[in-house]
Amino acid sequence: MSTKVTTIATILTICSAGAYATAQGHDKGPLPGTHEVVVASGVTGGEVWGANYWPNVTLTGHDNKKYQFFDDLLKDKVVVIDFIYTTCPDACPLETAKLAEVAEVLGEQMGDDVFFYSISIDPKTDSVEVLAEYAKRYRAGKGWTFFTGDEEDIKLIRLKCGLMDLGGQQREDHSLDMLVGNQKTGRWMKQSAFENPYMLATIIGDWLHNYKQPRKNLLSYEKAPALQNMTKGESLFRTRCSACHVFGQGDGLTRQGPNLLGVTDRRERKWLERWLLEPDVMLAEKDPVAIEMFEAFNKVAMPNLRLSQLEISQLLDYMTKQSLVAELADRTASLTSAMQLKPIGSCCAKKSADSSNKQHEPSSGSAKNSDPNAGATASIKSKTAMGTTAMVSIGMGLIGLLTVALRRRN
Amino acid sequence: MLRISNSFRPLVINPASGHAISSGIIAAASTWLIAIPLTFLIADLLTPPTETMLAAFAGGPTGTSLDVTLNNAISPALLLNGRQFDIPSGSRPSPRFGAQPFTQQMLLFEEFGSETLPVGAPAKVGPSAPETAVCATGGQVDHHLSQAIYPPPTCSSNTVDINPQRNLIERLLGRSCATAPCEGRPGGTDFSHQRWTEFGPQVYVETGIAGSHPNCGFRDAKQRHGYATGEFAPGGLYHNTVGAPGFDGTTAGIRIKLHPSMPEQDPLSLWTFDGTLPPKLMMARYGEAILLRNNNFLPADPSANRGFGLHTITTHEHNGHNPAESDGFANAFFFPGQYYDYRWPMILAGYDTINTNASDPRAGSPDGNGGITKIRGDWRETMSTHWFHDHMVDFTSQNVYKGNLAMMNYYSALDRGNEAINDGVNLRLPSGSSLDWGNRDYDVNLAFGDKATTADGQLWFNPFQTNGFLGDMLTVNFQYKPYLEVRARKYRFRILNGCVARILKLGLVNQKNQPVPFYLVANDGNIMEHTVALDGTLGTKTGELPEQSIGERFDAIIDFSNSRPGDKLYFVNMIEHKDGKKPEGAIPLRNITSGVYRPTEVDNNGDGVADQWINGDPCVGKVLEFRVNAYSGTDLSMNPADFVEGRQKLIPLWKPTAAELASATHRTFEFGRGGGTDNKPWTIKANGGQSLGADMSVSSAKCNIDAPSAAGMGHLEIWTIKNGGAGWMHPVHVHYEEGIILKMDGLAPKSFWKWSRKDMYRIGAGGNNEAPREFQIAIHMREFAGTYMEHCHNTTHEDNSMLLRWDSEHAGQLTTLATPIPAWDGVQYINSAALATARTGDGIGPRR
Structure with a gap:
């Protein structure tokens, strides 16, 4: 192998004649001492899907500044584009909340390596002021802009993004896919905001940058919940609710909706059932509790999640159980703390709550290869420092888990 | 367009080793040439665009081919108004460059040719690594592949040796890579080859996904027929690979063009196995575990793709009874410069529990000598026609469309690819008889795929639509409306729908446009319990295969002995699409052949360039012509009529109680x-x-x-x-x-x-x-x-x-x-x- 590598290296260093024709994929321009790159203009993904493809229409951001869609927003950037409207009763709030989660995982990459654009498909209603208020509600930070503009221009952008179903003309039918891509490399993908935010952040933050960042958001995995066999309720909670709600302390303060610890004790089951079924109707009817929460939580309306009766019942069962588990975990945490271990933050309590609900499974990295031959010849499993792997590789009693969480925190 | 350096330095073939060695400095374009007629290559590269092409560029911002590569998507106005036929999806009709139907000879699949694993093979020499923004050149690829496999395959992924492109990658990324393994297979136990000592590879094939380049013929000697037996021998129908002088017994010089009148595909337009046509075929025997080393010869720079296709890949052997680490999991993809070893055990399902003493001769493999090597497992699980293709997460459609697919024939005691051996087990499907197994004289793989091109004839794909991408040229084996010379006897066709979103339904008509009955013998590559006569009985329609979805394989038997030499027959695609959501249904054969159904290009704005298709789906119609030649041999193959329902069984279906x-x-x-x-x-x-x-x-x-x-x-x-x-x-x-x-x-x-x-x-x-x-x-x-x-x-x-x-x-x-x-x-x-x-x-x- 070494011979081969040497030979190649020798030969390639010779290939230095001529101009560096293109710096595709490079943010920092041509590199010193480069070889010739034999691609003329016109054939890179960035050029095929470049100025000639994208409309350069004017949009206005919630910061009240004007932007040219291609020149200012797309060119040479990694972007996430979705389409929303602020009066949307169901999908948009959830989608926006899910995006907020992704933005949180991306952390400092936001506004530097990655830009989120939420474009209103109801620009007449969604003025700059309305969007600014909306952005505030969802705590949209650096790198995330909400846009309004001319309706026809926005329609054109939707068409070009492939996010406008020509069949459905109803506003409610708008596509919930989002387009993510790197304009410079021409790598474009449709993604759903409802997928795992950690995976999305990896795709957006790492993959789209051709993995240029040396695992920048590695720590994000550390924060990823260690998912195991989920109940239906839990699975619903993770995809529908967790963007805005948590159980227990800490994280809950930073989310859009109320902390759900003990919610099934706080409220009547019947009220909760209806609230999950048609929150938009209850808000419209000015249900006092609903209005109180609406005011208390930044006027972020609880979206209609279009849940079935069965799903609502599964979700409420999960919440009941989860509240118990979380309380237990908090108590255990205090206990552990009293045992002179380091203080435990709220995230640990949440983590243990999540984990204690799952089956406690011993590690079995080689379980697949139960065949002795394979086991014998296989090398050691090379899982690397992806945080959460620590979770499953340890037999999990509650205390044990907390210890792991502790170790990670420090 | 690619800029190619003028300073070619051809390689010298070392007669002693057969390996090409460098004669000196590699030109800036790094184009290595091995045994390709130099003048031919240069002449073709320097050919100015044809008049048709130039006309196509008129009116654009630059008036050159640059315009079309920049953007082939149709105008928003058209999109907004909707189109009767959104074909190609979001694009204008593909130019035909004057290509007439049925004027090119169809390419038969080229066998990879498996070899035994060497012991102590030397490290490879010469470059395999491309520049960051180009595909490895043909010379580099061929040079790499013509050497023995190195480093040797290992049970766990080889994370010790280094990606030969490491330096380039680091320069591209602007950072160092602490590790850069040469194999892309995930490390550790989870992706180690299962039961490696039990099913260690006995033979291997090394290839790679590479940009389009001329075939240098290095696989000629690896063909089982060796261009020396049966119809592949001099004088046989398939000795000349393209039907033109200079191609006797060789694929050297074949370029990737959808039609000879159309431009050659750019290395960034089409990425396929070896980077060459003909399309590739793996021939594998049951009981002989095979290893596919797939190299990634694609550009390290993801933007070097003409707007579609991703340079990270993973390979799925469609329907193989294979362990998961060799199944092409969508998230187990590998990078340029890396390889991935796929090990396919070639065992019969039921290996652990059925026929464990390998006593049943029906569970067997051709022994190369007219006999059967008996193997363990359930003979009713014997499979025949497979394919393998890219499965990259989020990019499968683009990558497969761009050429990342090959076919794979499984050979067994039941289906050995020899119609003469009469041992009570062999089903004797049409194939030939010169070789013990794997005769392809009368056993032909057909891969269908609909393509679209820009005005300069390069493949085009729309990554922004979500209904399903449709092309407006239905190709067979990557060729637009080819013809195939056949003998007046029985043939087996292994038909693959390799489209992105297009459902097919093939009908067979003679030159009088009458439907011709034939037989369906295998479904999804599996020989059925009974053949099905496509003759109007039992709910079938005469001369019509069932609808065939993407990925589905149909093996059909057509008897040309009822035709006379000089007769012509046609495969007709009958399924109309208006978009990629779903097919609209089958158009009656008579409407298609009579011209009542007539897809037409129209130029909406009078600029001389067609803007859309109306009155029909351009992929409905005749797609492949069979030209019947006299047959002087004896057709020893089975008669499919003997195996219809109520008569003999081919491979009985397993049925749970x-x-x-x-x-x-x-x-x-x-x-x-x-x-x-x-x-x-x-x-x-x-x-x-x-x-x-x-x-x-x-x-x-x-x-x-x-x-x-x-x-x-x-x-x-x-x-x-x-x-x-x-x-x-x-x-x-x-x-x-x-x-x-x-x-x-x-x-x-x-x-x-x-x-x-x-x-x-x-x-x-x-x-x-x-x-x-x-x-x-x-x-x-x-x-x-x-x-x-x-x-x-x-x-x-x-x-x-x-x-x-x-x-x-x-x-x-x-x-x-x-x-x-x-x-x-x-x-x-x-x-x-x-x-x-x-x-x-x-x-x-x-x-x-």
């Missing part, structure tokens, strides 16, 4: 747009749960293969695969294990369905047997564990989340296997989760 079914785990998979708030992305609901998009870290089903349902039958399950809506069609593919159909829309399967083992289940609107709303299938898992997939094979849908993960597990496995997250620096893992119902499904026993 009612008791076995009654205790089988049941699962439901509903494909559609999920209910609730996420009603737009393509989703799959498992067991009545919520709609899920593709998340490679979540397993929807976990099947315990050590919990056999019945003696020897492996772990039996019943899966209901249903369509969530009627407005769409989803050809669903289940990896790893094929199933038999219990019910279609609640009724017992009819016609060819009932004799078939399937890996494709096409769900549509229901109401007829061509595309039911719902399938109920019996499927069983055995021998191997790991992470597999199930997805819609409309690859546009698949890339837009219509893909789920399922796992095959051994007893005692408690965690879900970790999910690989590859990068240039190597593969890391994240934890996986499983749905609540992953182990239990949603019940026991069949559904009414």
Whole structure:
């Protein structure tokens, strides 16, 4: 192998004649001492899907500044584009909340390596002021802009993004896919905001940058919940609710909706059932509790999640159980703390709550290869420092888990 | 356009070793040439664009070919107004460059040619690494592949040796890579080759995905026929590979063009195995484990792709009974400069439990000497026609469209590719008789794919649409409307639908446009219990194959002996699409052949360039011409009429008993747009749960293969695969294990369905047997564990989340296997989760 590598290296260093024709994929321009790159203009993904493809229409951001869609927003950037409207009763709030989660995982990459654009498909209603208020509600930070503009221009952008179903003309039918891509490399993908935010952040933050960042958001995995066999309720909670709600302390303060610890004790089951079924109707009817929460939580309306009766019942069962588990975990945490271990933050309590609900499974990295031959010849499993792997590789009693969480925190 | 350096430095072939050695400095373009007629190559590169091409550029911003590569998408106005036929999806009609139908000879698949694994092979010399923004040149690729495999394959991924492109990659990334393994297979136990000592590779094939370049003929000597036997010998129909002087017994000089009148495909337009045509065929024998080393010769720079296709790849052997690490998991992809070793054991399913003393001669493999090497396993699981293709997460449709596919024929005692051996086991399908096995004289692989091009003739794809991408030129073996010389005797055709979103239905007509009856003998590559005569009986229509979804294979037997030399017959595609959502239905053969159905290009704005198709789908019509030649030999192949229902059986279907079914785990998979708030992305609901998009870290089903349902039958399950809506069609593919159909829309399967083992289940609107709303299938898992997939094979849908993960597990496995997250620096893992119902499904026993 070494011979081969040497030979190649020798030969390639010779290939230095001529101009560096293109710096595709490079943010920092041509590199010193480069070889010739034999691609003329016109054939890179960035050029095929470049100025000639994208409309350069004017949009206005919630910061009240004007932007040219291609020149200012797309060119040479990694972007996430979705389409929303602020009066949307169901999908948009959830989608926006899910995006907020992704933005949180991306952390400092936001506004530097990655830009989120939420474009209103109801620009007449969604003025700059309305969007600014909306952005505030969802705590949209650096790198995330909400846009309004001319309706026809926005329609054109939707068409070009492939996010406008020509069949459905109803506003409610708008596509919930989002387009993510790197304009410079021409790598474009449709993604759903409802997928795992950690995976999305990896795709957006790492993959789209051709993995240029040396695992920048590695720590994000550390924060990823260690998912195991989920109940239906839990699975619903993770995809529908967790963007805005948590159980227990800490994280809950930073989310859009109320902390759900003990919610099934706080409220009547019947009220909760209806609230999950048609929150938009209850808000419209000015249900006092609903209005109180609406005011208390930044006027972020609880979206209609279009849940079935069965799903609502599964979700409420999960919440009941989860509240118990979380309380237990908090108590255990205090206990552990009293045992002179380091203080435990709220995230640990949440983590243990999540984990204690799952089956406690011993590690079995080689379980697949139960065949002795394979086991014998296989090398050691090379899982690397992806945080959460620590979770499953340890037999999990509650205390044990907390210890792991502790170790990670420090 | 590519700029190619003028300073070519041809390689010198070292007569002693047969290896090419460098004669000096490599030109800036790094174009190495091995045994390619130099003048031919240069002349072609320097050919100015034809007049047609120049005309096509008129009126653009620059008036050159640059305009079209910049943007082939149609105007927003047209998009807004909608088009009767959105073909090609979001683009103008592809120019034909004056290409007339049936004026080029069809290329037959070129065999990779397997070799025994060398002991102590030397390290390879010469470059395999391309510049960051170009594909490895043809010379580099051929030079690399013509040397013996190195480093040697290992059980666990080789993370010790270094990616030969490391320096380039580091320069591209602007950072150093602490690790840069040469193999892209995830490291560690989870992706080690299972049962490696038991099924270690006996033979191997090395290839790679590379940019389009002229074939240098280095595989000529690897063809089993050696261009010296049967129809491949001098004087035979297929000795000359393209039907033109200079191509006798060689593929050297063949360029990738859809038609000789059309421009050659640029290295960045088309990426295929070896980077060359003819398309490639793997010929494998049961009982002989084979290793495919697939190299990634693509540009390190992801932008170097002419607007579609991604340079990270993974290879799925469609329907192989293969361990998961060699199944091409969507998230186990590998990078330019790396290779991935896929090891396919070539065992019969049931190896662990059935015929374990290898006593049944029907479970066997050709021994190379007229006899049978008996092997373990269930002979009723014998498979025949497969293909392998890219499965890159989110990019499968683009990459397969761009050329990342090959076919694979399995040879066995039952289906040995020799029609003469009469041993009571051999089914003697049309093939030939000069070789002990694998004769292809009368056994022809056909891969269909619809393509679109820019005005300068380069492949084009629209990555922004989500209905399913359609092209407007239906190609066979990458060629636009070719002809095939045939003898007046029986032939076997192995027909693959390799389109992105197009459903096919092939009819056969003679030159008087009358339908010609023929036989269907295998479905999804599996020889059926009975042949089905396509003659108007038993619900069939004369001369018409069933509808064929993407990924589906049909093996057909056509008897040309009723035709006279000089006669012509045609395969006609009958299915009309208006967009990629679903087919509109079959157009009657007579309407197509009479010209009543006449797709027409129109120029809306009078600029001399056609803007859209009206009055029909341009891929409906005659696609392949058969030209009948006299046959002086003796056709020794079986008569398919002897094997229709009620007569002899070919390979009987395994059927679980009612008791076995009654205790089988049941699962439901509903494909559609999920209910609730996420009603737009393509989703799959498992067991009545919520709609899920593709998340490679979540397993929807976990099947315990050590919990056999019945003696020897492996772990039996019943899966209901249903369509969530009627407005769409989803050809669903289940990896790893094929199933038999219990019910279609609640009724017992009819016609060819009932004799078939399937890996494709096409769900549509229901109401007829061509595309039911719902399938109920019996499927069983055995021998191997790991992470597999199930997805819609409309690859546009698949890339837009219509893909789920399922796992095959051994007893005692408690965690879900970790999910690989590859990068240039190597593969890391994240934890996986499983749905609540992953182990239990949603019940026991069949559904009414």
